[in-house]
Structure formats: C-alpha cells, structure tokens
Amino acid sequence: MAETFWTETVDVYLYHFDEPFSHARHYIGSAKNVMERLAEHITGQGSKLMAAVVEAGIGFQIARTWKNVPRFHEAVLHRRNASPSICPICSGNGALNRGIYVPGKSIKPAARRRGK
Numbered sequence: 195m196a197e198t199f200w201t202e203t204v205d206v207y208l209y210h211f212d213e214p215f216s217h218a219r220h221y222i223g224s225a226k227n228v229m230e231r232l233a234e235h236i237t238g239q240g241s242k243l244m245a246a247v248v249e250a251g252i253g254f255q256i257a258r259t260w261k262n263v264p265r266f267h268e269a270v271l272h273r274r275n276a277s278p279s280i281c282p283i284c285s286g287n288g289a290l291n292r293g294i295y296v297p298g299k300s301i302k303p304a305a306r307r308r309g310k
C-alpha cells in the first residue's frame with residue numbers, strides 16, 4: 195500500500211528563531227531527514243519563509259522534534275497555532291508535555307465556527 199498523508203511517518207520539527215521575523219517566531223515542518231532539511235534551509239532552499247529568515251541574518255535552532263510520527267501531526271500542530279506553548283525554549287520543559295503525538299487518539303476535524 196502506498197504511503198499517504200495518513201500513514202506515512204516523518205520527523206516533525208520546530209524551529210525557534212533568535213528574534214522574531216515579521217510576526218513569526220517559529221517554523222514547524224516535517225521531513226524524512228531533519229538534518230538534511232536543516233542543511234537546505236540554512237542555504238536558503240526548501241522554504242520561502244526560512245530563506246527570508248536566513249537572508250535577514252536571523253539565527254534559529256531546532257527547539258524540538260517529533261520522531262516517526264504520521265505526517266498529519268504537523269498539520270495538527272499548525273492548526274493549534276500554539277507554537278510558543280509547545281516550544282521548550284519559550285515555555286520551558288513543560289512544553290514537552292504539550293503537542294505530543296498520541297497514537298490512536300481521535301483527530302478532530304478543523305473546528306467550525308458556529309453562527310458566523
């Protein structure tokens with residue numbers, strides 16, 4: 195069976211920027227090989243945002259990784275839009291208890307705003 199968005203596993207990573215870029219302070223991505231992706235980003239490849247961050251001379255670091263999780267976990271983290279709360283650099287080690295991937299936990303579809 196071909197790997198899909200739902201079955202393929204990747205490593206998801208969270209970058210923390212040394213200083214804000216525009217309003218962004220974090221970048222969440224996923225890759226089969228995080229260190230290869232990092233090498234692309236620091237040479238301005240692979241992501242427009244990261245290319246702009248590098249161009250602006252802003253340093254960044256891998257704050258956290260999620261090893262071997264389904265690709266959709268990246269989307270879950272994006273949707274929570276809570277990067278500071280899951281970033282151990284911003285929020286201390288307590289952040290590591292948040293945003294963890296729990297196998298078998300049901301996934302809620304994107305929240306629908308009622309009455310709007």
Ligand SMILES: [Zn+2]
Nearest residue numbers: 210281283284
């Ligand atoms: Zn952070």
